[in-house]
Amino acid sequence: MSAEPSQPAPAENGLAHKLGPFDATLIVMGGIIGAGIFKNPAVVARLVPSPAMALGAWIIGGALALIGAFIYAELAALRPRVGGQYAYLRDAYHPIVAFLYGWVLLLVIQTGGMAAVAIIFADYLRELTGIGLSSQVIAITTLAVLTAINCFGVRAGSNVQNALMLIKIAAIAGLIGVGLMVSPNGTAPVVVAAGGSGGWSGMTAAMVPVIFAYGGWQTASFLTGEMRNPRRDLPRGLVIGVLGVIALYLGVTSICIRALGIDGLAATKTPASEVMRQAMGATGAKLIALGIAVSTAGFLSQSVLTAPRVYYAMARDGVFFKAVGRLDMRTKAPVVAIVLQSALAACIALWVDYGQILDYVVSIDVIFFGLTAASLFVFRSREKSTPADTGHSPVFRVPGHPVTTATFVFVCWAISIHSIWTSPKNAGGGVIILLIGFCVYWFWDGKAIPERSDRSG
Numbered sequence: 001m002s003a004e005p006s007q008p009a010p011a012e013n014g015l016a017h018k019l020g021p022f023d024a025t026l027i028v029m030g031g032i033i034g035a036g037i038f039k040n041p042a043v044v045a046r047l048v049p050s051p052a053m054a055l056g057a058w059i060i061g062g063a064l065a066l067i068g069a070f071i072y073a074e075l076a077a078l079r080p081r082v083g084g085q086y087a088y089l090r091d092a093y094h095p096i097v098a099f100l101y102g103w104v105l106l107l108v109i110q111t112g113g114m115a116a117v118a119i120i121f122a123d124y125l126r127e128l129t130g131i132g133l134s135s136q137v138i139a140i141t142t143l144a145v146l147t148a149i150n151c152f153g154v155r156a157g158s159n160v161q162n163a164l165m166l167i168k169i170a171a172i173a174g175l176i177g178v179g180l181m182v183s184p185n186g187t188a189p190v191v192v193a194a195g196g197s198g199g200w201s202g203m204t205a206a207m208v209p210v211i212f213a214y215g216g217w218q219t220a221s222f223l224t225g226e227m228r229n230p231r232r233d234l235p236r237g238l239v240i241g242v243l244g245v246i247a248l249y250l251g252v253t254s255i256c257i258r259a260l261g262i263d264g265l266a267a268t269k270t271p272a273s274e275v276m277r278q279a280m281g282a283t284g285a286k287l288i289a290l291g292i293a294v295s296t297a298g299f300l301s302q303s304v305l306t307a308p309r310v311y312y313a314m315a316r317d318g319v320f321f322k323a324v325g326r327l328d329m330r331t332k333a334p335v336v337a338i339v340l341q342s343a344l345a346a347c348i349a350l351w352v353d354y355g356q357i358l359d360y361v362v363s364i365d366v367i368f369f370g371l372t373a374a375s376l377f378v379f380r381s382r383e384k385s386t387p388a389d390t391g392h393s394p395v396f397r398v399p400g401h402p403v404t405t406a407t408f409v410f411v412c413w414a415i416s417i418h419s420i421w422t423s424p425k426n427a428g429g430g431v432i433i434l435l436i437g438f439c440v441y442w443f444w445d446g447k448a449i450p451e452r453s454d455r456s457g
Contacts, residue, residue: 015082015309015332018155019227023162024237025244027302028220030165032065032245034113034299035120036213037172038272038292041256045266047206051257054265057203058253061210062246065217067408069242070398071373072218073235077396078379080230083313084221085372092375095319096441101368102314103437108430109365110307111341113216114300115348118143121296124289140346142297146304147342153331154226157305164298171291172248175272178279179255204418211415213249215365216299217242218372219306226309235396303345308337319444363419364430370412376405 019027045054072085081087083102090098118139125131125138150157220237224230256271259278268274272292276284312334315325324337376398398405420431 015154015225015327015334017226017228019158019223019233020229021233021236023158024220024223024227024233025241026162026165027158027223027306028069028217028237028241029169029245030161030298030302031216031219031306032214032242033165033168033172033248033295034117034213034216035292035296036209037249037252038288038295039120039270040209040213041253042265042268042271043209044206044253045257045262047202049202051262053203054206054257054262055250055253057206057210058249061207061214062242062249064211064408064411065214065242066239066246067398067404068369068373069217069238070396071376071405071408072221073238073396074398075372075376075379076221076224076234076238077231080224080227080234081313082225082316083310084224085218085368086222086310086313087224088221088372088375089368090317092378093371095317096438097371098317099314099319099441099444100434100437101371102310102320103440104364104368104430104434105307105310106341106344107433109368110219110303111345111348112430113212114143114303114342114345115139117296117299117303118345118349121293121300124293124296128286128289128293136350139349142300143304143342143346143349146297146301147338149301150304150308150338151328151331151333151335153328153333154223154305156331157301157333161298161301161305164294164301168291168295168298169244169248171288171294172252175276175288175291176248176251176255178284179252179259179275182255182259182275182279184258204415205422207415208419211366214245216302217245218369219302222306222309304338304342308334308341311337311340319441363416363423364434366412366416366419367434370409370416373405373408373412377402 041054041058044057048054048057075088076084079088079091081091086098086102086105089101119135121142122135122138126133126135131138146160149160217238220234220241224234227233252272256265256275259275260268260271264274265271272288273285276288278284280287311320311324312327314320315322315337321336324334324340326336327333328335380401420428
């Protein structure tokens, strides 16, 4: 591997280096925890036949997310580049692979997730306030406000995200604590959940909403260029943040199963609200609705903050509109990239519902999860063939590599194939956009990406 720069963060990117380890950890957690954990335990319960399998799906998802965090932690230590995952794919394979990731991130993965969560936020806000505006209008307005905040710079966006993240940790902890006060549901049968399909097919299908709920930790890597010491802080933030989320998610799922029973959980569309309603009546339902609204707002804030750095990196590489690669002179924020992402998310929120977005996003997201994890094999191979001349050892290594890394790649691609096979209409839209990206790439000249001495490592 060729020599890596000695400075904590790349100096050539023009971005402001203002984020530390606390920011990294909360950004990781903020990218994961949105509305999924408040809704998806019921979706999982309808697909598997027992409480053990329902909880098992969340354990498997958590283990997969933790392995992914380990992989991205090593990649972050090896390649502290602007755009994070985009840079890993570019440097490991070919510029077109990185472009396709940025392309589907903008049109499918990030904007789709933002649209889904914006609509959920709007639904809960309407429930809380009784406001007469439509969910779409509220969602678009919320996106506009968060976009404006993030245009003031990474520190402003990070401060808002951190505050919302701390509030939603408190809300989830409160749900778990209150749930322990509810008498266990011992009347519901535990043989087959309502609507459960059971077996391998049911468990595989259940992994789609689980992966959707656990997804997002990788977006912290997009902010590598704005961290003071990305080699040290991003790996720590990834591992600590994912472990924290696993603990919270297993706590919520256990409480829902305990309070509602597997059939009761499968029968409701709002499991968190149902648990709080049983414990505290209408007041409890209102409190958790407020917690979910804050949680979704925090996820949106994190999404607006992180992913535009990928589009900025694409523009700097010459494979996207030049305007997207411009920084505001005062705030050092990629304002055009931020506005572009939010505008597309608003468009998706107008015409795609939550169920469609699950398959639309997950089927494509996990393809690039697998490709990114596989890039570690590429970098390890180069490291062996071209030893580093700096004399320093890597900051982080993936435990159990290559077995854990290969397992992560296999599971990701298996979930993608299953999602596309079982929901071709919903997932197919994302696949079509991916294929269109091949043609769009050649609209821009891939050779515009400059050869850099550190690309070989």
